[in-house]
Amino acid sequence: MPVDLPAAQLVATVVLNVSLAALTGASLSDRWLHANTSHWAMWNLVSLRRVCLASVATALLAYMAVLWLEAASMAEVALSEAAPAIHSVLTATHYGFAWKIGMVALISVTVVTMLRWAPQWRPAADLVRLIALGAFLYSRSMVSHAGAGGDMSWAVAADWIHLVLISVWLGEVLVAAFVTLRHVPGKTGQDGAERAQYTQALSNSATIALAGIVITGLFSTWRGLGSLENATGNPYATILLLKVVLVAIAVALGGLNRFLVMPRLLADLRSPGAPSVKQHEKFVFILQIESFVLVAALILAAVLSSTSPPTAG
Numbered sequence: 001m002p003v004d005l006p007a008a009q010l011v012a013t014v015v016l017n018v019s020l021a022a023l024t025g026a027s028l029s030d031r032w033l034h035a036n037t038s039h040w041a042m043w044n045l046v047s048l049r050r051v052c053l054a055s056v057a058t059a060l061l062a063y064m065a066v067l068w069l070e071a072a073s074m075a076e077v078a079l080s081e082a083a084p085a086i087h088s089v090l091t092a093t094h095y096g097f098a099w100k101i102g103m104v105a106l107i108s109v110t111v112v113t114m115l116r117w118a119p120q121w122r123p124a125a126d127l128v129r130l131i132a133l134g135a136f137l138y139s140r141s142m143v144s145h146a147g148a149g150g151d152m153s154w155a156v157a158a159d160w161i162h163l164v165l166i167s168v169w170l171g172e173v174l175v176a177a178f179v180t181l182r183h184v185p186g187k188t189g190q191d192g193a194e195r196a197q198y199t200q201a202l203s204n205s206a207t208i209a210l211a212g213i214v215i216t217g218l219f220s221t222w223r224g225l226g227s228l229e230n231a232t233g234n235p236y237a238t239i240l241l242l243k244v245v246l247v248a249i250a251v252a253l254g255g256l257n258r259f260l261v262m263p264r265l266l267a268d269l270r271s272p273g274a275p276s277v278k279q280h281e282k283f284v285f286i287l288q289i290e291s292f293v294l295v296a297a298l299i300l301a302a303v304l305s306s307t308s309p310p311t312a313g
Helices: 005-033 039-075 083-092 094-114 119-142 145-149 154-180 190-225 235-270 277-305
Strands: none
Touching: 005 039, 005 119, 005 154, 005 190, 005 277, 039 083, 039 094, 039 154, 039 190, 083 094, 094 119, 119 145, 119 154, 145 154, 145 190, 154 190, 154 277, 190 235, 235 277
């Protein structure tokens, strides 16, 4: 049975993007916790390393799959016959040029992630990993709709910033919901104080990322649509509208957590008494729902990247 190339490309792209987001979120969380000494922080630093290793391995596999699928699509051959076309794609196309840049960046991320660094070198290693992640995401923007005007343009820069901030938002929400905050706090004292500090850093980072996503999203939307007349009546606009709705839902969930649930949770964690299980469970549950909504938005973003905008014609 022949492989549905568009569907396979969509799956590979989504897996790649989710893996990168998880890697970004785990890297940021590791950065926030590396100086902490509580039992909760020590346990999570081990878990975050595992998340980073699993995410980078999955990203590498997905990135190679993306190349194979793109080669089959460009050569218009079956997936099993695409091997000879890969060399041509890598050496004779702009896509191949951008892919090689991305692979160098991703290998750099892998090496930094796999090695165990002495405490005095960890901040530098974390910085190198984040820079390499940024370089990889830039290579993805180079082959997006934004790259039509050249690799060094305002459109590519805006698309890159958008990708970085989406990876930050989705990644830190995923990691907090299913790793760092998944377990109910069992004791107070240092654990509670450091959990509160982490939760505050998570909220502040998500707020900054959201502000940047809105600004760059508006720029990219206007560039893709070109005019208000193109805001309806075409597949690109329909998918874009659905994505905006999902992002709005995620924003509402994040606002609910930040302004209604988090203040009580932080007060509980910082108090000498036992923390409220109810507040913690409510906070994490909302984070989990938010992460599912964001993954759905990411899927639509992948569909959007393969859909021609009205301005392309």
